[in-house]
């Protein structure tokens with residue numbers, strides 16, 4: 001009598017039901033692997049194994065039905081009968097275990113049915129299973145990367161198998177390459193039919209950066225990529241008379257929507273086969289001044305029945321995941337590490353600076369002790385960016401500033417100068433918080449406390465990219481304590497040290513956190529100057545400057561008339577002078593009135 005017969009006798013008359021084991025919260029721990037010889041399956045073998053669903057197999061578990069009354073004695077603990085596996089089954093099981101081990105090693109978590117196996121080297125992409133274009137493979141290898149990053153390991157096979165993807169991986173972990181490679185491979189060669197791939201990013205700077213990477217990767221493939229810089233030029237580049245047809249378009253939602261809304265529309269998205277969102281959670285944000293509405297319109301214009309959709313970001317919010325689950329068929333979700341966490345290559349510090357004026361003192365002290373450029377400094381608004389720029393400029397620091405009020409040309413120059421090392425300290429707003437890949441940023445200073453944990457993760461992710469070490473210092477004052485606890489928690493989760501009291505602080509209500517994310521704190525101006533009189537608001541200031549300039553011109557005219565060099569314009573000039581003097585008076589009295597209502601500014605010196 002073998003174990004099976006004993007088991008049968010003991011359980012006679014008892015009904016069993018089969019239940020799947022609850023999914024583990026930890027990635028891939030269900031198939032605990034004993035030390036295997038570290039030989040990985042080839043990509044095609046691995047893909048087959050995982051397509052057969054092996055990595056999803058949960059342990060079967062028998063559960064006695066509670067309402068069954070039976071006379072059978074309680075069965076003593078039996079050893080589970082070991083099923084004899086065929087050679088083929090044993091090989092399959094071994095492959096599945098290796099896949100699971102590879103995922104575990106790189107903290108890859110997958111959700112979805114029959115998720116393709118990860119690759120462990122770029123060479124695997126040239127196997128017949130993936131059919132990577134030889135030229136694309138060449139371009140990929142020309143980067144000289146030793147191996148794919150974890151997100152590339154898993155996202156590449158998923159997208160090359162034409163699955164919808166929602167990918168979450170830390171900042172600076174190579175997500176751009178993970179979505180561009182499958183697009184290029186899918187399109188294969190140039191066609192004159194028009195646009196077939198659309199990549200959207202929240203800022204022009206990020207879209208331009210993706211465009212540059214795409215131009216590198218498409219070298220020699222014949223594929224044509226376009227980046228919409230100015231909508232005014234788009235008519236020639238995309239209008240009905242345009243002869244040049246592009247395959248891939250990279251842009252921001254507002255530019256694309258504007259072109260779609262023209263009559264007739266300047267873009268045709270019927271042929272879009274690849275729809276990719278970088279910084280997807282930002283693009284899916286709802287509400288005023290957010291992208292969701294524009295995105296809905298653009299998505300609706302992409303009517304190709306087989307379009308592939310991919311979302312990438314370092315952070316995700318619940319509504320985005322819900323949207324993806326509702327709208328995307330055959331979705332695979334990939335997470336590297338812990339969702340919504342900071343990259344562990346950044347050494348993070350929180351620095352109490354007492355008050356607003358303490359921030360300037362802290363920066364100056366850091367400069368005195370020796371800053372290691374390049375340094376990025378984040379402030380919460382363009383006005384504050386301008387103020388800090390003025391201060392640091394007078395300190396003789398090689399500094400520049402980038403914000404939405406600067407012209408596109410100025411913004412481009414600024415980014416270029418920072419990339420090339422001509423600028424050492426770049427002051428920026430949230431505009432540069434996401435996606436921008438400045439190589440080798442040594443330090444990020446959060447001069448103004450980030451409005452949310454999501455913003456914190458992206459801002460500090462401008463350093464410590466592609467496995468390099470980085471450092472981030474976040475200033476805080478008494479006014480910033482509301483978000484302090486959650487950011488301290490992020491630091492702790494990524495291996496940093498924070499004082500215990502911060503973790504014990506009271507949690508803020510969700511509604512308050514949301515409000516803070518939308519509306520930053522009002523802060524005292526950044527200034528060390530003693531200003532006896534309030535400064536005019538920037539708008540009035542520009543107006544006054546203009547008036548003063550015109551007055552100067554009129555004065556010159558008057559002088560010319562006096563010398564009999566000009567015969568006209570005398571009465572005109574007089575009238576104009578009077579009018580300007582009146583406007584000037586009005587502005588100055590307005591500014592003075594505002595100043596009385598305001599608190600007098602504190603000064604550091």
Ligand SMILES: Nc1ncnc2c1ncn2[C@@H]1O[C@H](COP(=O)(O)OP(=O)(O)OP(=O)(O)O)[C@@H](O)[C@H]1O
Pocket residue numbers: 145146147148149152169170171172173174175176177313314434435436437439461465466
């Ligand atoms: N396999 C790789 N090995 C080493 N470096 C890589 C690899 N793939 C990409 N990189 C480099 O890593 C850097 C960051 O890549 P990328 O900008 O795509 O990051 P990201 O994940 O999109 O970051 P973010 O979330 O901040 O947008 C780039 O400079 C890129 O060239």
